Amino acid sequence: SQELEQSPQSLIVQEGKNLTINCTSSKTLYGLYWYKQKYGEGLIFLMMLQKGGEEKSHEKITAKLDEKKQQSSLHITASQPSHAGIYLCGADEFGKIIFGKGTRLHILP
């Protein structure tokens, strides 16, 4: 089955700085989700990408799916304390989502 690798596993960033999180798949992606999770809580839907080269933005967060549809990146511009949490990428596999292990983002004031 599909496997997703996220990098980095953990990230500490000064408030106001930009950052990028990567998600690499072992197979072609037919749907790629990005979610955010606060510690101990449910997942918040950020965006879903389906087409090669697709790019979507939500407030200061931009996600891209590469042309080959095997890699996605999530970029946060001018990070804020509210961006702290766990970012999860997930691959759509015939309706269900296969998740990566997540990237833990800490924002330093």
Next chain:
Amino acid sequence: DTGVSQDPRHKITKRGQNVTFRCDPISEHNRLYWYRQTLGQGPEFLTYFQNEAQLEKSRLLSDRFSAERPKGSFSTLEIQRTEQGDSAMYLCASSPGRRSSYEQYFGPGTRLTVT
């Protein structure tokens, strides 16, 4: 729209006891999913329903686990004879399930602790 709700939010039980969790999806969402998440890991798929039909079950879902969605609205997940390894966050998600939108929206989860 009130979003996906789950009840209870926290459950502490002794090993060997049975537990049942409830999930109420976003209204008019045809698909309902159950996932399990352990500490430091991403959620793992357990099962999903299209209306009242259970379409897929993961190998993670042992015989002690059963899920239902009797009227195609809310769903229940029951774990019989709980074991310490069942301790996890149980997440429910729903999606419209239409060609135009398979985006899954998650509830707050039920945290199970088996002592």
